Amino acid sequence: xxxxxxxxxxxxxxxxxxxxxxxxxxxxxxxxxxxxxxxxxxxxxxxxxxxxxxxxxxxxxxxxxxxxxxxxxxxxxxxxxxxxxxxxxxxxxxxxxxxxxxxxxxxxxxxxxxxxxxxxxxxxxxxxxxxxxxxxxxxxxxxxxxxxxxxxxxxxxxxxxxxxxxxxxxxxxxxxxxxxxxxxxxxxxxxxxxxxxxxxxxxxxxxxxxxxxxxxxxxxxxxxxxxxxxxxxxxxxxxxxxxxxxxxxxxxxxxxxxxxxxxxxxxxxxxxxxxxxxxxxxxxxxxxxxxxxxxxxxxxxxxxxxxxxxxxxxxxxxxxxxxxxxxxxxxxxxxxxxxxxxxxxxxxxxxxxxxxxxxxxxxxxxxxxxxxxxxxxxxxxxxxxxxxx
Ligand SMILES: [Zn+2]
Numbered sequence: 001x002x003x004x005x006x007x008x009x010x011x012x013x014x015x016x017x018x019x020x021x022x023x024x025x026x027x028x029x030x031x032x033x034x035x036x037x038x039x040x041x042x043x044x045x046x047x048x049x050x051x052x053x054x055x056x057x058x059x060x061x062x063x064x065x066x067x068x069x070x071x072x073x074x075x076x077x078x079x080x081x082x083x084x085x086x087x088x089x090x091x092x093x094x095x096x097x098x099x100x101x102x103x104x105x106x107x108x109x110x111x112x113x114x115x116x117x118x119x120x121x122x123x124x125x126x127x128x129x130x131x132x133x134x135x136x137x138x139x140x141x142x143x144x145x146x147x148x149x150x151x152x153x154x155x156x157x158x159x160x161x162x163x164x165x166x167x168x169x170x171x172x173x174x175x176x177x178x179x180x181x182x183x184x185x186x187x188x189x190x191x192x193x194x195x196x197x198x199x200x201x202x203x204x205x206x207x208x209x210x211x212x213x214x215x216x217x218x219x220x221x222x223x224x225x226x227x228x229x230x231x232x233x234x235x236x237x238x239x240x241x242x243x244x245x246x247x248x249x250x251x252x253x254x255x256x257x258x259x260x261x262x263x264x265x266x267x268x269x270x271x272x273x274x275x276x277x278x279x280x281x282x283x284x285x286x287x288x289x290x291x292x293x294x295x296x297x298x299x300x301x302x303x304x305x306x307x308x309x310x311x312x313x314x315x316x317x318x319x320x321x322x323x324x325x326x327x328x329x330x331x332x333x334x335x336x337x338x339x340x341x342x343x344x345x346x347x348x349x350x351x352x353x354x355x356x357x358x359x360x361x362x363x364x365x366x367x368x369x370x371x372x373x374x375x376x377x378x379x380x381x382x383x384x385x386x387x388x389x
Contacts, residue, residue, distance in 0.1 A: 051087065055087055059072075069101065072091055073112065076088045077112070085119055088112075089116045089117075092112045096109045096110055107136045107138060114126045114129030114146060118146060118150065126150060127150055140170075141172060144175060148160050148178050148182075151182070152182075155185070160178070161182050167179050167209075177213070177378075178377060179206075179209045179210070180207070180210035181206075181377040183202045183203065183205050183206035184202075184213065184215045186202050187199045187216075199219065199220075200220065200223065203220050212244070213243070214244045217237070220236045221254065224236065225254070225257075225258060230261045234262070237255040238271070244381075246358075246381045247378075248284075249389050250382060252283050252287055269288060273288050276288050279389075282314040282316040285305075286316070286317065286320045289301045289320065292304055298324065298328060301324065305324060306321075319345045322341055322345065323342060326339065353365050353383065354382060355367055355381060356380070356381065356383045356384075357371040357380050358380075358381060359374050359376040362380070367380055
């Protein structure tokens with residue numbers, strides 16, 4: 001209630017100025033009186049908590065001169081923030097109907113009305129509002145962002161892709177990143193039907209929009225694997241490391257399978273060693289240790305692990321260390337103790353969330369391409385630090 005009264009201050013000031021300036025003009029006297037009565041009535045309604053009646057009176061009273069338009073917007077935004085969407089809609093619709101407003105104010109009214117519709121879940125109406133603003137210098141880019149948000153909510157990927165020309169023209173990296181993910185969504189559907197050419201074409205488009213889209217390379221690797229094109233799949237996995245090393249731990253197992261299919265374990269080991277040297281990641285370390293143990297024996301692997309854990313301890317690495325110790329202690333009391341420690345560590349790892357959204361901090365055990373909390377794309381990545389990578 002206090003905020004609403006505060007909003008009326010500029011109106012009261014405007015009204016005072018209006019009264020002072022025109023006090024000599026008899027012809028305007030009755031209009032001023034009328035304004036004063038409506039203003040006081042509106043104020044009384046607000047004070048007696050009859051907000052709908054107050055809005056009606058105030059909309060009628062505020063004559064939408066330049067100095068009152070901002071008060072209208074502020075009042076409507078306040079209603080929206082308080083979740084009183086019907087009231088916000090009423091004010092914004094009133095503003096949209098005013099033909100004599102300057103272009104910027106008219107566009108702002110349409111934009112705010114679009115946001116009201118979006119908050120109310122009226123996507124069709126929000127879409128037409130934002131669509132009408134695409135050419136606006138001030139609201140064009142923001143409207144484009146909201147349109148993509150609507151198409152993401154409705155899984156209408158084709159509609160989003162139809163805006164490609166405008167998005168490319170805007171050169172906005174965030175929008176291009178979203179568009180790349182719309183292509184990836186279509187590619188995922190095509191991948192399920194194993195439509196090789198369509199998947200590749202869609203993902204090439206995605207990479208044109210966002211050359212850093214590791215999801216595109218992840219999907220490309222999958223379709224190549226499905227068609228036994230392991231060399232190409234390996235190139236995609238390597239590209240993912242170049243695009244986003246934080247996401248890489250999730251593709252190590254698949255990458256290893258492809259190298260094994262090519263009978264190129266040494267090549268895989270030297271790549272994974274490079275990854276470990278550059279990132280210190282636990283998954284890369286474990287994979288390299290497995291290779292080391294096979295190639296040079298358990299003692300060499302054990303020594304390497306010990307110095308790696310001293311340098312950069314992780315729970316995941318520690319679990320693997322216990323596993324290696326157990327292999328050296330066949331069925332005896334020591335083995336039993338180690339088994340118990342391993343189970344405890346495993347239980348601890350299992351209760352921890354594996355993924356963390358780099359944008360909003362949302363944690364999850366399952367991987368999502370679009371964060372369920374903030375809806376940003378490709379931001380859910382393996383957790384870092386002692387309890388993660
Ligand atoms: Zn998030």
